[in-house]
Amino acid sequence: MKKVATLKKNYEFSRVFNKGLFYVGRHIVVYAFPNRQSIKRIGISVSKKAGKAVLRNRKKRLIREVYKHYDEFILNGYDIVIAARGGETVFKYSDLLKEFKYLLKKLQIFDQEKYNCLKDY
Template sequence: MKNTVPIKRNSEFLRLYKKGKFYAGKNIVLYVMKNGLDIKRLGITVGKKFGKSVKRNRIKRLIRENYRHYEEFVKNGYDLVFVARTNEQMPDFTDIRKEMKFLLKKLDVFEQEKWYCLKDG
């Protein structure tokens, strides 16, 4: 991820949970808040109820890889936190991809014009 800085401090996560906008999907929840900087910041969290460490790390890798595909279409100046929701079955790559695009559009962080320009050209 070239233009994205990770969110690592617990206080930054808590600030997003309290003050940020959020929208919940079937597999992931996205919290968004303006950060006043000219960079994107990303955090990914998975609770222990999701499963053992293998399963938690797998879902984090899926979220990170899908975000990498949409990174250039996400507006600068936002903090994003993806939270994996517990589910009976593990979501696959395409499920997360569709849901991530839907959530980014819903919270008005996705630059639709860039997306259409690349699709046409």
């Protein structure tokens, strides 16, 4: 399994939150900011308003799996932060897949051609 590069420092998250573009979905908010590297890095943020620790960790795991599903179709050179929106309910994996793909397309960091080529096989 491939290792995913992550954002770890508070200033990295702050830079993406303050300077990056974002789009809001029903369950998640996706922020993107170009970095000067040829890699993509991800950060996941779930606030305490999203529930207790077990629920927050479940949401983080779901978001991480959705990111891994679309990892190869996301353009390199971006820092991406995915923030779960508040609420005590856990969202469905299929709903999250559709929403994440839609938000990536809105941010113009989704490689549709590569996605279509691999989908045909």
